[in-house]
Amino acid sequence: MEQYAIKGGNPLVGEVEIGGAKNAALGILAATVMTDDVCVIENLPDVRDTNVMLQAITSIGGSVESIDRHTYRISGKNIVDQTIDEDYIKKIRASYYFLGALLGKYKNARVSLPGGCNIGSRPIDQHIKGFKALGADVTIGGGVIVVEAERLHGAHIYMDVVSVGATINVMMAAAMAEGQTTIENAAKEPHVVDVANFLNTMGANIKGAGTDVIRIKGVPRLHGSEYTIIPDQIEAGTFMFAAAITRGDITVKNVIPKHLEAISAKLQEIGCEIDESDDAVRVVATKQLSHTHVKTLPYPGFPTDMQPQIAVTLGLSKGTSIVTESIFENRFKYVDELARMGASIKVEGNTAIIDGVGKYTGASIVAPDLRAGAALVIAALAADGFTTVEDIKYIQRGYEDFHLKLQSLGGMIDIVDSDKDIQKFKLKIG
Numbered sequence: 299m300e301q302y303a304i305k306g307g308n309p310l311v312g313e314v315e316i317g318g319a320k321n322a323a324l325g326i327l328a329a330t331v332m333t334d335d336v337c338v339i340e341n342l343p344d345v346r347d348t349n350v351m352l353q354a355i356t357s358i359g360g361s362v363e364s365i366d367r368h369t370y371r372i373s374g375k376n377i378v379d380q381t382i383d384e385d386y387i388k389k390i391r392a393s394y395y396f397l398g399a400l401l402g403k404y405k406n407a408r409v410s411l412p413g414g415c416n417i418g419s420r421p422i423d424q425h426i427k428g429f430k431a432l433g434a435d436v437t438i439g440g441g442v443i444v445v446e447a448e449r450l451h452g453a454h455i456y457m458d459v460v461s462v463g464a465t466i467n468v469m470m471a472a473a474m475a476e477g478q479t480t481i482e483n484a485a486k487e488p489h490v491v492d493v494a495n496f497l498n499t500m501g502a503n504i505k506g507a508g509t510d511v512i513r514i515k516g517v518p519r520l521h522g523s524e525y526t527i528i529p530d531q532i533e534a535g536t537f538m539f540a541a542a543i544t545r546g547d548i549t550v551k552n553v554i555p556k557h558l559e560a561i562s563a564k565l566q567e568i569g570c571e572i573d574e575s576d577d578a579v580r581v582v583a584t585k586q587l588s589h590t591h592v593k594t595l596p597y598p599g600f601p602t603d604m605q606p607q608i609a610v611t612l613g614l615s616k617g618t619s620i621v622t623e624s625i626f627e628n629r630f631k632y633v634d635e636l637a638r639m640g641a642s643i644k645v646e647g648n649t650a651i652i653d654g655v656g657k658y659t660g661a662s663i664v665a666p667d668l669r670a671g672a673a674l675v676i677a678a679l680a681a682d683g684f685t686t687v688e689d690i691k692y693i694q695r696g697y698e699d700f701h702l703k704l705q706s707l708g709g710m711i712d713i714v715d716s717d718k719d720i721q722k723f724k725l726k727i728g
């Protein structure tokens with residue numbers, strides 16, 4: 299099984315190019331099948347989750363052609379089947395976006411219940427509520443969700459919780475419903491806006507994405523489009539915290555600094571210097587970092603997808619920090635692994651109380667999920683000694699060439715597949 303082998307201790311220094319936003323890409327890929335015309339998608343990250351979405355499009359008869367590693371030509375013209383229930387699709391949460399997309403276009407869809415990272419109970423009641431309000435019947439049985447409608451009509455939908463997935467899913471179906479839909483208490487994340495922008499380039503009429511009220515006038519038909527996905531806020535944020543935790547100096551390039559404001563603000567608060575330009579943010583961490591309190595919130599609050607990365611950094615900061623997770627109840631699973639590296643963290647309910655320690659030491663650890671996995675990798679890069687991280691398949695779901703980008707910043711990290719590889723890595727790094 300592939301693992302990361304890491305030798306910590308080097309400050310990470312240099313520039314890193316950020317790829318397209320995974321969570322925008324997942325919605326956009328599902329939306330491409332809503333037209334019979336061709337869509338050309340640029341800046342698509344080459345990660346496991348997007349590749350599973352492409353595979354799903356092919357499995358129902360859509361055509362997927364790679365122009366280069368990050369550019370794809372996709373057509374939903376020859377879709378013969380609205381059923382997506384193979385085993386592989388259950389592994390990714392975003393499979394549920396095919397419900398909204400296929401319901402909008404064909405007025406029916408059958409999709410296996412979504413899996414994804416095990417970070418909490420992750421209900422989909424708000425998606426179902428939205429589809430029903432648009433006139434669909436929703437049934438669940440044998441692990442499959444079936445949505446179908448004679449016709450879809452506009453509706454006024456109030457989301458009981460702010461949900462990225464439900465907002466995107468209902469927005470897609472409503473884009474091809476008859477009449478006007480209003481989604482209140484909508485999620486405002488940059489990836490919600492990106493999916494709305496993409497649908498608008500396909501001829502949809504969606505206004506207000508990025509605010510908590512989205513208004514959609516349904517159209518009977520969508521057309522092809524060429525679209526470039528926004529940069530990944532969370533990949534960028536992960537490298538920004540990699541600079542902080544290793545006392546390095548990293549410039550994340552090809553980003554939208556506005557999307558990173560909550561992250562930049564916290565880094566500044568704990569003692570990093572932040573330098574923003576039009577499409578880059580530089581993080582310099584030269585001095586001892588200090589403690590802070592942080593609570594995850596929907597955008598524009600501090601993202602839950604950055605919670606493990608800030609927590610591992612605070613674990614090496616001076617004083618006591620408090621991290622409150624308000625979105626997913628099961629997102630502190632990495633704490634036991636970090637404790638093996640010497641961290642002092644106590645979890646009480648949805649709060650982690652972190653007493654900063656002077657150093658982490660290398661250990662054999664396991665990535666429990668995508669973001670926690672990435673956070674443990676940056677912790678290992680800041681640790682004394684040698685670490686192995688197992689289950690890197692989680693990290694590869696959302697980070698393209700993670701180890702290569704870290705290597706380019708001076709990080710001593712490689713993928714190893716056997717004891718022999720580990721010995722070779724140890725010899726190489728000395």
Ligand code: EPZ
Nearest residue numbers: 321392420421422423424425459461462463603625626668
């Ligand atoms: C998206 O998940 C992201 N995934 C997650 O990223 C991210 O952590 C999350 O949004 C929050 O920003 C994708 O975009 C594929 P939600 P999603 O619906 O859509 C509750 C990563 O690491 N809820 O916004 O599943 C839910 O339980 C991943 O890249 C309901 O109660 O999240 C949670 O407490 C992990 N009923 C809150 O809302 C529903 O019907 C927010 O969830 C839907 C959600």
